[in-house]
Amino acid sequence: xxxKGGVLAALAATAMTFGTSAVQAKELFLxxxxxxxxxxxxxxxxxxxGIDVTLDVYDSNExxxxxxxxxxxxxxxxFPSGYMVDVMREEDxxxxxxxxxxxxxxxxxxPHDSPSxxxxxxxxxxxxxxxxxxxxxxxxxxxxxxxxxxxxxxRDELKGKIAALNDQVEMYNAAARYLGIDVCTEDxxxxxxILDLLMAQKPHLALYSSTGTIDRMVAGxxxxxxxxxxxxxxxxxxxxxxxxxxxxxxxAFWSDNMVVPKDxxxxxxxxxxxxxMMDPQNAAVATNYTGYMNAIAGSGEYLDESLKSDPAVNMxxxxxxxxxxxxxxxxxxxxLRDKVWTTLKK
Amino acid sequence: MSGRGGNPLWxxxxxxxxxxLFFAYLYLPIVILIVLSFxxxxxxxxxxxxxxxxxxxxxxxxxxxxxARNSLIVAFSATFIATVAGTLAALGMxxxxxxxxxxxxxxxxxxxxxxxxxxxxxxxxxxILVGIKLGLLTVIIGHTVFCTPFAYxxxxxxxxxxxxxxxxxASDLYADAWRAFRRVTLPLLWPGILSxxxxxxxxxxxxxxxxxxxxxxxATTLPVYIFGMIRIGVTPEVNALSSLMLLVSILFVSLSFxxxxxx
Amino acid sequence: xxxxxxxxxxxxxxxxxxxxxxIIGGFMVLPLILMAYxxxxxxxxxxxxxxxxxxxxxYIKFLFERDLMGSLSVNADYLQIFLRSFVLSGVxxxxxxxIGFPTALYIxxxxxxxxxNLLVFMVTIPFWTNLxxxxxxxxxxxxxxxxxxxxxxxxxxxxxxIDVLYTPFAIGVGLTYxxxxxxxxxxxxxxxxxxxxxxxxxFDLGADRRRALARIVVPLALPGIIAGCILVxxxxxxxxxxxxLLGGSKSLMIGNLIQNQFGAARNWPFGAALGFxxxxxxxxxxxxxxxxxxxxxxxxx
Numbered sequence: 001x002x003x004k005g006g007v008l009a010a011l012a013a014t015a016m017t018f019g020t021s022a023v024q025a026k027e028l029f030l031x032x033x034x035x036x037x038x039x040x041x042x043x044x045x046x047x048x049x050g051i052d053v054t055l056d057v058y059d060s061n062e063x064x065x066x067x068x069x070x071x072x073x074x075x076x077x078x079f080p081s082g083y084m085v086d087v088m089r090e091e092d093x094x095x096x097x098x099x100x101x102x103x104x105x106x107x108x109x110x111p112h113d114s115p116s117x118x119x120x121x122x123x124x125x126x127x128x129x130x131x132x133x134x135x136x137x138x139x140x141x142x143x144x145x146x147x148x149x150x151x152x153x154x155r156d157e158l159k160g161k162i163a164a165l166n167d168q169v170e171m172y173n174a175a176a177r178y179l180g181i182d183v184c185t186e187d188x189x190x191x192x193x194i195l196d197l198l199m200a201q202k203p204h205l206a207l208y209s210s211t212g213t214i215d216r217m218v219a220g221x222x223x224x225x226x227x228x229x230x231x232x233x234x235x236x237x238x239x240x241x242x243x244x245x246x247x248x249x250x251x252a253f254w255s256d257n258m259v260v261p262k263d264x265x266x267x268x269x270x271x272x273x274x275x276x277m278m279d280p281q282n283a284a285v286a287t288n289y290t291g292y293m294n295a296i297a298g299s300g301e302y303l304d305e306s307l308k309s310d311p312a313v314n315m316x317x318x319x320x321x322x323x324x325x326x327x328x329x330x331x332x333x334x335x336l337r338d339k340v341w342t343t344l345k346k
Numbered sequence: 347m348s349g350r351g352g353n354p355l356w357x358x359x360x361x362x363x364x365x366x367l368f369f370a371y372l373y374l375p376i377v378i379l380i381v382l383s384f385x386x387x388x389x390x391x392x393x394x395x396x397x398x399x400x401x402x403x404x405x406x407x408x409x410x411x412x413x414a415r416n417s418l419i420v421a422f423s424a425t426f427i428a429t430v431a432g433t434l435a436a437l438g439m440x441x442x443x444x445x446x447x448x449x450x451x452x453x454x455x456x457x458x459x460x461x462x463x464x465x466x467x468x469x470x471x472x473x474i475l476v477g478i479k480l481g482l483l484t485v486i487i488g489h490t491v492f493c494t495p496f497a498y499x500x501x502x503x504x505x506x507x508x509x510x511x512x513x514x515x516a517s518d519l520y521a522d523a524w525r526a527f528r529r530v531t532l533p534l535l536w537p538g539i540l541s542x543x544x545x546x547x548x549x550x551x552x553x554x555x556x557x558x559x560x561x562x563x564x565a566t567t568l569p570v571y572i573f574g575m576i577r578i579g580v581t582p583e584v585n586a587l588s589s590l591m592l593l594v595s596i597l598f599v600s601l602s603f604x605x606x607x608x609x
Numbered sequence: 610x611x612x613x614x615x616x617x618x619x620x621x622x623x624x625x626x627x628x629x630x631x632i633i634g635g636f637m638v639l640p641l642i643l644m645a646y647x648x649x650x651x652x653x654x655x656x657x658x659x660x661x662x663x664x665x666x667x668y669i670k671f672l673f674e675r676d677l678m679g680s681l682s683v684n685a686d687y688l689q690i691f692l693r694s695f696v697l698s699g700v701x702x703x704x705x706x707x708i709g710f711p712t713a714l715y716i717x718x719x720x721x722x723x724x725x726n727l728l729v730f731m732v733t734i735p736f737w738t739n740l741x742x743x744x745x746x747x748x749x750x751x752x753x754x755x756x757x758x759x760x761x762x763x764x765x766x767x768x769x770x771i772d773v774l775y776t777p778f779a780i781g782v783g784l785t786y787x788x789x790x791x792x793x794x795x796x797x798x799x800x801x802x803x804x805x806x807x808x809x810x811x812f813d814l815g816a817d818r819r820r821a822l823a824r825i826v827v828p829l830a831l832p833g834i835i836a837g838c839i840l841v842x843x844x845x846x847x848x849x850x851x852x853x854l855l856g857g858s859k860s861l862m863i864g865n866l867i868q869n870q871f872g873a874a875r876n877w878p879f880g881a882a883l884g885f886x887x888x889x890x891x892x893x894x895x896x897x898x899x900x901x902x903x904x905x906x907x908x909x910x
Binding site: 060062063065066069070087090091166167168169202205206207208209211212215219220221328331334335337338341342343345346 | 652653654655656657686687689690741745748752753754774775853854856857858859860861865866869871872873874875876877
């Protein structure tokens with residue numbers, strides 16, 4: 001009951017705030033990763049608001065950006081990662097929606113209420129967040145230290161049984177952090193050090209791949225995988241002995257956000273949706289489905305037990321200072337990164 | 347079939363086992379896939395037990411069904427247009443040599459040669475420049491372009507070295523042309539047309555990159571949906587979905603055979 | 610009279626070619642011209658391009674490397690990636706031809722037309738599933754402790770794990786698989802008109818199998834073989850999913866390289882330039898081939 005009342009109040013508030021705007025069709029176009037939004041939550045939203053939702057999907061932040069940059073329109077909400085929110089703002093692709101003014105914004109937990117890429121939450125609202133660390137199978141390896149060293153300079157028994165992400169940003173950044181180099185370095189000498197490390201690691205890797213990571217760990221094809229924490233959690237559900245480590249040198253902390261593109265056809269419906277998603281119960285449904293944490297206070301009580309008890313998802317407090325928010329680098333830094341990646345794999 | 351008596355198949359003794367091997371190679375992964383679609387484990391590649399849950403889930407997931415429907419609409423439309431255009435072009439090219447033949451050949455092969463991502467971004471920029479609204483139609487246009495050479499080349503190969511007078515007569519555009527075309531040319535070309543159409547169809551059904559870029563809101567197709575699962579991991583739903591697609595293909599093939607037999 | 614005939618022939622040919630040329634010309638050539646323009650623009654800070662600001666950097670980058678001082682030196686990295694993709698495509702073509710040709714012949718030699726058509730459909734039915742899904746199926750087959758490994762061990766053929774997944778061999782298996790229909794069907798289409806009496810006569814005249822193949826079957830199939838090779842070789846150059854999933858993605862393919870430029874590297878002009886470099890190489894190769902083919906006796910009509 002409490003919940004229903006909350007939604008009605010939110011809707012009323014939304015209606016009052018935007019009541020003067022032109023009448024919009026009762027539809028909403030979402031643009032997200034596939035399997036990253038629970039279908040039943042869409043149904044719930046539709047039945048509560050009468051707004052018809054259509055979901056389209058993309059496979060990476062970059063292709064989503066490329067498509068918007070080329071001028072594709074028609075989406076009401078996209079779900080970019082933090083650094084991509086930055087890019088979208090600078091490229092004038094995001095609409096100013098003043099998320100902080102929405103009634104349910106009060107539920108947003110720190111630090112998600114004021115991220116570096118949108119400090120006063122004018123353009124974006126938090127969806128899910130996660131980390132990119134290491135997962136390994138404790139049944140097949142000795143206990144490993146919480147350091148990237150286990151990954152970049154593996155022990156003999158792990159050599160050839162490690163899978164890397166096929167993602168130049170994740171790989172480059174992990175190597176940079178291990179070496180204590182700024183991930184956005186513009187110094188070729190430092191980029192060279194990163195390349196040397198990656199080159200030395202390459203012979204010890206079984207493969208680079210960002211797809212099928214969960215399968216690979218569960219099937220025991222590899223013993224260690226550079227992995228997203230939600231994927232590690234799903235792998236653990238299938239194979240108890242898999243554990244996730246937060247390397248002490250720092251690991252990528254990313255967050256996916258809801259952003260309304262500049263030319264969205266139904267911005268008011270988008271705001272209604274965003275406000276609705278900042279309700280604890282709805283956010284919890286999304287977390288239970290995706291296996292990643294949301295940023296909404298009070299959603300904890302609705303979470304599945306398995307999520308609450310897994311340190312991969314429900315991060316123990318002592319690791320908080322190891323998280324490094326993703327950031328957008330300069331053109332020069334990106335060029336160095338791409339050069340390192342191309343040379344690594346030429 | 348008469349006129350094919352004295353089949354020399356037995357002369358090429360190695361051909362039959364080679365073909366058997368070929369079909370085994372082709373269907374081995376498909377069998378695996380169908381078996382795994384009944385796998386109770388949420389991880390795609392690890393077997394734990396039998397279930398039909400994934401089928402229930404696919405059939406109740408509106409997004410996946412919509413994507414499958416879009417894929418089929420696009421594949422059938424693009425295949426149809428590309429095959430008609432490809433057949434006409436092959437007939438045109440078969441009427442002797444002419445100046446500019448190399449250029450025409452080059453243009454026909456262009457969609458094969460240009461990397462998909464370049465075509466994709468170029469086509470998207472172009473659509474936006476000329477103000478065509480992105481939707482399912484733009485996907486069909488994009489697919490028709492790259493399907494055309496796939497349909498054209500087998501038909502062209504079929505026509506190569508055929509009796510020119512026969513096909514000249516047949517492809518004549520004069521009075522009785524339509525009947526001549528149906529009675530003479532079409533049966534002659536049929537193996538080429540069937541091959542070309544099938545290739546166009548499967549290349550369309552699998553396309554991700556171009557579809558992704560030129561699709562408008564609401565025009566997600568199956569490959570785009572499946573690639574979008576990369577972050578979360580591909581679920582056995584996809585296997586179930588693939589098995590259902592196989593079922594559709596078998597139904598479609600049976601249907602076309604029934605229709606042919608009736609005639 | 611003759612001139613009029615020729616004119617009407619020209620009109621007919623134009624009418625027949627028009628739909629295809631309109632489709633490809635309107636929705637491929639025009640966009641590519643736009644892309645050629647993009648390739649000589651300055652890249653945008655976050656991807657995209659600076660419209661109206663010109664730069665030749667993209668083409669210079671393909672062959673040369675700028676050091677810190679801004680001076681140029683030759684850089685063969687990209688050429689090396691191109692070469693690798695060409696070799697891989699070539700191997701795939703050969704494998705597909707070796708497996709596909711006998712099958713096409715087998716199908717073409719069937720007496721029953723319905724059975725022939727059925728087999729043709731059967732060649733394409735597996736491809737109603739998705740590319741990723743088929744590759745996953747191959748992973749299950751090829752990996753250590755996978756089906757083939759276990760079967761071989763059970764039969765006592767192997768003592769050690771087979772270790773084929775994430776090797777070039779696995780890429781070959783996967784790519785050949787993906788492109789088989791594109792080899793089989795064009796060959797079948799040109800072989801189907803094979804006049805069996807001709808083959809039979811050749812045998813009656815004492816030709817052995819090799820000669821019957823070389824003198825009658827292969828020449829007849831040649832247009833199909835060429836079409837098949839083109840349909841396998843060229844699309845294979847851009848393949849990137851199979852090399853990643855089955856090969857472990859330790860080396861880039863042209864497809865990855867170009868994809869990267871529109872993705873993480875966000876360098877559209879360079880991506881476009883790479884695309885045109887590939888286009889130029891393939892077109893040159895085809896032109897050279899066409900010139901040779903034209904001079905050869907009996908080539909073309």
